[in-house]
Amino acid sequence: PPDLIAARPRLLLARVWAQFHMSRPRQAVRILKQAKILIGQLAERGEIDRATTRSLKAELQTLTAGVISATDRSRTATRVASRWLADFPEDEPFARGTLANICAFSHYSLGELDAARLRSLAARDHHAAANSVFGIVYCDLLLGLVEISAGNLAEARRLLDRACRLARERLGPGSYTEAMTAIFHVELAYEWNDLQGAERILHQHRQIIEECGLVVHEMACKLHLARLSAAHGRHDEAIVFLERAERLGIEKRYRRLTAAALNERVRLLLSRGDVRAARLALRSRGIEPSAESRPAPIHPLDEYAHIGAARVLIAEDHPAKAIAVLDRIAERMRRDGRLRGFMQVRALVAIAAHSAGETLLALAAVVDVVTLALPQNALRSLIDEGLPMREVLEFARSRIPAWSRNSSTATFVDTLLRELGKTAPERARPIAIAVKKQMLSSKETDVAALLLRAYTNRQLAESLSMAPDTVKWHLKNIFGKLGVSSRTEAVLKLKEIGLDAATERQLAG
Structure with a gap:
């Protein structure tokens, strides 16, 4: 019950852990403030002893740094985590290892690979002392990400393989711990042009990552869904995935995701x-x-x-x-x-x-x-x-x-x-300023043909075997190319420039 949770600092902190791992930093901040106030009140009233207070504050510091990192304030996260690690309780190896991992990830986000390696190696020792499978796996994951960035892909695979193997041995197949590591095997398989292997791994772990992954895992998932779609020639589908990734990056205030998805979308459009x-x-x-x-x-x-x-x-x-x-x-x-x-x-x-x-x-x-x-x-x-x-x-x-x-x-x-x-690219289609010179892609022509017949969005999706979002994407492109803002205006413009006959022929074909 909410009243019970509000009175128990451990339960409040458990809620913060959950919100943190489900990429909900704003909700986590609210509960963190609540937990900090409660811990201070309980300590002041003497209802918890000094050792418990110190333990709770250590966990509070770890989660605070984690939430700061999750909101993409990597420099602030490295600064506060480094300061707190200098005077952290030795008898809290899990919290200490986690704080060091947060510091390592923040250094990695800033491109500071050597600092990231050192922090993550230190974190691994603390998690080994705590016997934390999750902590050890996350250390190897971070080390793998560092090696991917450094261009040492074979070493990255070794580290990710070690992490996945430990997760399966200790937690069984299909765990969240395995999924958060395996999602980066997708990146390696894709880079090595093993598209089938990349798809197999991605779809095996996609559901867990989308339900409860950190932003960095969601980022890897969404970007590779788009890349694999584009690699198979499904550019419109890929662009829809990338637009969703950009929106997620903005919603989560995660600039790196927004920037990466934007670059991919620009590449496909060009x-x-x-x-x-x-x-x-x-x-x-x-x-x-x-x-x-x-x-x-x-x-x-x-x-x-x-x-x-x-x-x-x-x-x-x-x-x-x-x-x-x-x-x-x-x-x-x-x-x-x-x-x-x-x-x-x-x-x-x-x-x-x-x-x-x-x-x-x-x-x-x-x-x-x-x-x-x-x-x-x-x-x-x-x-x-x-x-x-x-x-x-x-x-x-x-x-x-x-x-x-x-x-x-x-x-x-x-x-x-x-x-x-x-993988010869689609022939570049001129996007002329003059309406009479406008060109539609083959998919846009399919949509336009049915648009002329007054099909609804739902009918368009069913007739063309497209997702509703894909239909909306095509309509937006068609409206932009025709310089109109409504379906009625689009139909009139198509007829005005003589594209109605062409689209009818497309439909007949």
Whole structure:
């Protein structure tokens, strides 16, 4: 009963743990304040002894740092966690280990990989002393994330395998502890272009993560649902997933998720030639794709949003401006040792330089990319860049003799080119300003054909075997391209520009 919970600090703290792990930091903050006041009152009245008070305050500190971290205030979280760890009760190994893990994750979020490694290794010792399976598994998970960021994918797999194995041995198959680790196996399988393996792992653990995962786990789940959909050519479905991920990031105040999803959405929009929609997507999140005279520092949590902006600049034939943005991000990633992200950014630099005719820069960048990608067998980050990446690789292979000889590098480049050839992007469709020149995608044409017949959204979804959200997405695109705001206006405009006959033929076909 609520009255009983309100009178018992342990029960209040248990509720905070639950809210924290279900990514509800605002609810957790309210209960934390309630618990802090109650602990102070009970201690003042002498109703709990000094040892119990110290234990409760240690747990309170751990949860406070956790909630701060969950609201994406990573610098504040590292500062308070480091201060409290310096004077933390030695007889509270679980709380101490958890606080060290929170500090480690916050350092990781800021790109401070060495600090993250040290904190997580210390946390593992504390959790081993506490005999906490969850704590030990989470330490290995964090260490795995650090190695993914560093570009050491084989070491990351070893750490994640160890964590999953311990979870299964001690807790049985299908536990939350296993799921929160396994979801990052999806990232490795996807990067290695094992799409079937990535899908199998994702769908095996998706339900648990979506019901009660931390934001970082939800982020991995939603981004890979989108990436796998896009890899199979279902771009509209992928964009719907990404829009949901962006909304989740805004709702949870988790900038890193919003930025990552935005970058992916921009990439997909540009792959089908919709530069206008890509620019609008960035503007809707407060980002203007242009070079500033005095550029402000780019926070690590916002990097991928600015990478998305650089993509738009390349598409709009401003490669020099794009390179200026990308170089700022790449320099920090290189300095931090985040070599996987550095590789991805240098791939875009190579694409931009090639489009600008900057031969030496394009070659230098693509050599960096292949040099970093080969040891970790990183394929999908490059395959997903599509035709521009293939053009850069073909350009470089004809000019770098070592890439034509019998070598591991030549084999890797050939594999990349072969896979890039399989995943030819949709032909870019011009999005003209003049209404008479507007073009609809094949899916949009299907929707428009039924729109002309006055189908409702539900009928559209059933007739075209689409999700309701996908139908809404297509309608929004159609309205934007026609410059209208209602179904009636859309029908009139379609007839006015002579697309009614074309869409009828599409329907008949």
